[in-house]
Amino acid sequence: MDIAQLLGGEADYLLRHESKAFPAEGLIRPGPDFVGSVFRDTDRPPTVLRNLSTLYRHGRLGGTGYLSILPVDQGIEHSAAASFAKNPAYFDPANLCELALEGDCSAIATTLGTLGAVSRRFVHRIPFIMKFNHNDFLHYPNTYDEVLFASVRQAADLGAVGVGATIYFGSPESDRQLHEVSQAFAQAHQLGLFTVLWCYLRNPAFKKDGVDYEVSADLTGQANHLGVTIEADIIKQKQPTTNGGYNAIGFGRTDPLVYEQLTTDHPIDLTRWQVVNCYAGRIGLINSGGESKGDNDLAQAVRTAVINKRAGGQGLIVGRKSFQRPLREGVDLIHAVQDVFLDGDITIA
Numbered sequence: 001m002d003i004a005q006l007l008g009g010e011a012d013y014l015l016r017h018e019s020k021a022f023p024a025e026g027l028i029r030p031g032p033d034f035v036g037s038v039f040r041d042t043d044r045p046p047t048v049l050r051n052l053s054t055l056y057r058h059g060r061l062g063g064t065g066y067l068s069i070l071p072v073d074q075g076i077e078h079s080a081a082a083s084f085a086k087n088p089a090y091f092d093p094a095n096l097c098e099l100a101l102e103g104d105c106s107a108i109a110t111t112l113g114t115l116g117a118v119s120r121r122f123v124h125r126i127p128f129i130m131k132f133n134h135n136d137f138l139h140y141p142n143t144y145d146e147v148l149f150a151s152v153r154q155a156a157d158l159g160a161v162g163v164g165a166t167i168y169f170g171s172p173e174s175d176r177q178l179h180e181v182s183q184a185f186a187q188a189h190q191l192g193l194f195t196v197l198w199c200y201l202r203n204p205a206f207k208k209d210g211v212d213y214e215v216s217a218d219l220t221g222q223a224n225h226l227g228v229t230i231e232a233d234i235i236k237q238k239q240p241t242t243n244g245g246y247n248a249i250g251f252g253r254t255d256p257l258v259y260e261q262l263t264t265d266h267p268i269d270l271t272r273w274q275v276v277n278c279y280a281g282r283i284g285l286i287n288s289g290g291e292s293k294g295d296n297d298l299a300q301a302v303r304t305a306v307i308n309k310r311a312g313g314q315g316l317i318v319g320r321k322s323f324q325r326p327l328r329e330g331v332d333l334i335h336a337v338q339d340v341f342l343d344g345d346i347t348i349a
Contacts, residue, residue: 001339003346006299007306014268014306019349021262021269027312028281029348030065034314038282044233047192051161052233055127055194060104066341067234067286067315068334069129070100072110074320076134076149086292086324097122099323103334109164109196109317112150116158123159129196130155131164132184133177144202145173148180152187162194162233168202169223170214182230189231197232199223205249213245214238217263217270218254221277228283235278236317239287239304240270268349271311281312289318289337297321298333305340310349315341 004011028038035052044052061068072090074083084090090099093114100108101122108115109129119128132150135143146166155163165181168174185195201214201223213219217240224235243263246254263273271287278285287308289301305316316337322330340346 001302001336003302003306003340003343006302008299010303013266014303014310015346017266017268017310017349019266019269019272019311021264022272022276024312024348026280027275027348028279029312030281030284030314032063032065034065034284039233044189044194045192048189048194048233051127051192052194054161055107058127059106060335060338061106061315061341064341065314066309067106067284067317068103068338068341069286069315069317070096070103070105070108070322070334071131071288071317071319072096072108072114072323073131073134075114076111076136079137083320083324087326089327090323093117094121095327096323097126099327099330100126102327102331103322104338105334106315107162112154112158115160116154119158127162128155128158128160129162129164130158130160131166133165133181135166135168144168144171146177148184152184152191152193155188156191156193160193162196163188164196164198164236166198166200167223167227168200169226170201170203170206170219178226178230185231194233195231196234196236197227197230198236199227199232200238206245208248211242211248213242213248215241216245216248217243217273218258219245221273222252224274224285225277228277228279232283234284234286234314235274236286236288237274238290239267239307240274241267243270243273267307268311271307271313272349275312284314285312286315286317287313289316289321292320292324297325298336301333301337302340305337306346309341309346312348
C-alpha cells in the first residue's frame with residue numbers, strides 16, 4: 001500500500017509535519033510494553049492488567065502498543081437496517097466475529113446479544129469488549145440518551161476482557177450517564193475487566209454558524225479529560241476537525257494559551273490536544289473511523305490513522321467502513337489501517 005498516494009495532496013502536509021505547539025517529548029508514547037511500563041503504576045487490579053495485556057498482545061498489531069478494534073453497536077445506535085442492509089450477512093453475529101478474526105483485530109467491541117449469541121465459539125479466539133449502554137433510536141421524535149442495556153456482571157459471565165460505554169457529554173442526561181458509567185467502571189475493575197469510554201458530545205447548541213463544535217479539539221479534549229477522571233483505561237473519540245468551541249458558544253472555562261500556543265489548526269496538533277487531555281497519553285486515545293461514504297473510505301481511514309499515530313494516539317476503531325462492504329474488502333481496509341501503525345517511517349510528530 002502506498003500511503004503517500006492515498007493521502008494525495010495532503011501527503012507532505014501530514015507526513016512531514018512537526019508538532020511544536022505541544023512537543024512529543026511531553027507525551028507518554030505508545031510502545032510494546034505500554035501496559036507494563038504505564039499501568040503498573042496505577043491502582044488497577046492485577047486481573048485488569050492481565051486483560052489489558054491480552055488486548056495489547058492480540059492480532060496483527062499485537063506487541064506494538066497500538067490497537068485495531070472492530071466496533072459493532074450500530075445495530076442499536078443507527079438501527080439494524082441502516083447498519084446491515086448493505087451487507088445482510090452481518091445480521092448474523094458469527095460473521096461479525098469472523099470479520100474481526102480475518103482482519104487480525106485486537107478485539108471486537110459490541111453488544112451483549114451479539115457476543116452472547118456466539119460466545120463459546122469465539123471467546124477464546126478474539127478478545128471481547130462488551131458495550132453495556134446505547135442510544136435507542138426507536139423513539140419518535142428521536143432522542144439522544146445513553147441508557148443501560150446490560151450489566152458488567154453479564155460481560156464477565158460471557159467471557160469479556162473489557163467493557164465499553166458511551167457518555168454524551170453536554171447533553172441534559174450527561175450527569176446521570178456519568179454517574180452510571182463511573183459506578184459500572186468501578187465494578188468492572190473489581191471484576192478484572194478493563195474499561196473503554198466513548199467520549200462523545202451531544203447538544204444542538206454546539207452547532208453554531210454552520211460549524212459543528214461537537215468535534216472541536218477543546219471540547220472533545222475536555223470530554224476526554226472527564227473520561228480519564230472516572231478511570232477509563234482507553235478513550236474513544238471522534239477526530240477533531242475544528243477548535244474554539246468554548247469561545248464560539250460562550251460557555252465553560254478555557255484559557256487563551258490553548259489557542260495561542262498549545263494548539264494550531266493542523267489536524268495532527270488538534271488531535272494531539274485530545275491526547276494531552278488523556279493524561280498526556282498515559283491513557284490511550286483511539287479515534288473512530290466514521291461512517292462509510294463509499295469509494296473514498298480507504299483513503300479516509302488511512303488519513304485518520306496517520307493523524308492519530310503522528311499525534312501520539314494508540315489506534316483506530318473502524319466499524320461501518322469495514323462491515324458495510326464484502327468481507328474481503330472489509331478485511332483489506334482494516335489491514336490498510338493497521339499498516340499505518342506498523343510502518344516504522346510514520347512516527348510521532
